[in-house]
Amino acid sequence: MKSKKQSLVNNSNKGKVTEKNSYHHGDLYRVLLDAGEQELNERGVEKFSMRGVAKRANVSHAAPAHYFSNNKGLLTALATAGFTLFLEMQLQYEKKRAKSDMHPLVAAGLGYIEFANTHSGMFRLMFASDQPDWEDVALKEASCKSYEHLIELVHGESIQPESLNELQIQDVISAWAIVHGMSHLYISGQLEPLSCMKKKDYEAYMANIISRVLPAK
Amino acid sequence: MKSKKQSLVNNSNKGKVTEKNSYHHGDLYRVLLDAGEQELNERGVEKFSMRGVAKRANVSHAAPAHYFSNNKGLLTALATAGFTLFLEMQLQYEKKRAKSDMHPLVAAGLGYIEFANTHSGMFRLMFASDQPDWEDVALKEASCKSYEHLIELVHGESIQPESLNELQIQDVISAWAIVHGMSHLYISGQLEPLSCMKKKDYEAYMANIISRVLPAK
DNA sequence: ACCCAATCTTTACACTGACAAGATAAACGA
């Protein structure tokens, strides 16, 4: 039942896990986050339910309240964890294609889209939802890291986000928008015609599109 | 209170409007759609409430059920009406800029983004929601019209959507994605740096970005 | 004048988020 896939949160307190079935769960925070992600991807942001998450975690409906003050709190934590995973997937794509002649920005873009595809509920939570508390510091930090990484990809590591001029920002927005747009179109089924393509062809096709907006250099 | 702005639906049955305060409302379908749009833009898709719409229309909470079998039904109708408005706004932008040297596709793109901005709730319903019934014929037809118009803009009126080859589809996706991406980034506050621009400069800026993906020709 | 059907309201139920109060067990000090 419980798929023991990669957890959303760093498995920090591995020493004191008292393992289920006891009144005191021991590791509920992490379990709730995992259950939350499951709920998110299976039912979507719109039908996301606190009680549903509790049920998945085999815990009473009010248990999550101790860790997340309310619905918003849980979704904020989920979005935060999501941004970390999001960045990781991009880095992974960059690394894997480092030896090819593919521009790192394009590789990251493919990772971006792949994340949206495999975590569509999470993606919509992160980029098309009013639910999370966008003033939350942890969430802000996580999302900013993604943004800073994007800037690195477009303009090199040396540059500071604040010191970008308007034209440089234009390059950033262009790259972001086209990848972000394709992600949204993809997960809403608007790119169905491409679904019959082989992965290799599909990636080349997408890479072509992304390349159109690369900075003139 | 009730802003008598442009209605979402063609004012068809104008003869038999029995005007409020009677038990039989007379024009409830239209009123519910308008109230629904209001609810959508004020509270967003995620907090959209059937009872809230009924309250706005000064009607019992179960009244909408007679016109829309359920929540999904109302949101489907709203999305359908939204696509009509969506296309209208693009056409309007094209017409207004027909005499300038701006590419019609770019003009439509500006309209696209403007629609997202002024109808963000509706936009998310139309492009980032599982709520509407995407198999509904009226909705399908309305959204397809938008898609066909996009193809016209990219490849001229003569061409049929089905007869596009892969490269031509690539042009379509590119244009769509960058405009769609900017729309999403815009309404989620990710393009804040541009908010201080004057409208003219802002449009030129956005037009520049869109132009990057125009078909090579 | 009557009945019918369309339209709207009332009532009811299951589900949800949120809160308060109670139950359980782990941790801690004697």
Added chain:
DNA sequence: TCGTTTATCTTGTCAGTGTAAAGATTGGGT
């Protein structure tokens, strides 16, 4: 070792939601 404290989880409750069923009101047709 034992009792107390505290963190953790459960149960119970309430208002609000979507939906279905049954009742009330009205207009139109005969």
